Amino acid sequence: MIAYGASMMLKDRLLEESDKAEVNICERCGLLAYYDIKQRRYVCRVDGDRAKISSVAIAYAFKLLLQEMMSLGVAPRLVPKEKV
Numbered sequence: 001m002i003a004y005g006a007s008m009m010l011k012d013r014l015l016e017e018s019d020k021a022e023v024n025i026c027e028r029c030g031l032l033a034y035y036d037i038k039q040r041r042y043v044c045r046v047d048g049d050r051a052k053i054s055s056v057a058i059a060y061a062f063k064l065l066l067q068e069m070m071s072l073g074v075a076p077r078l079v080p081k082e083k084v
């Protein structure tokens, strides 16, 4: 199935042409960063100025799952392995 490009087709259908969303995460702790309108930049709640913010593409439904977990007191962390 991989030889026929099934993984690329699934990625295209389920992410690129569906609900792709860009979120900003802190590479130090893996938590979602938020945009501080006063400082005009993305900020990590845990690391503050030491944070290294990077943008990742995930499905919007997955972003909602992360935010639901955060509302329940769970801290989901995204750990990027390599940059593409």
Ligand SMILES: [Zn+2]
Pocket (backbone or CB within 6 Å): 026, 027, 028, 029, 030, 031, 044, 045, 046, 047, 048, 051
């Ligand atoms: Zn952080």
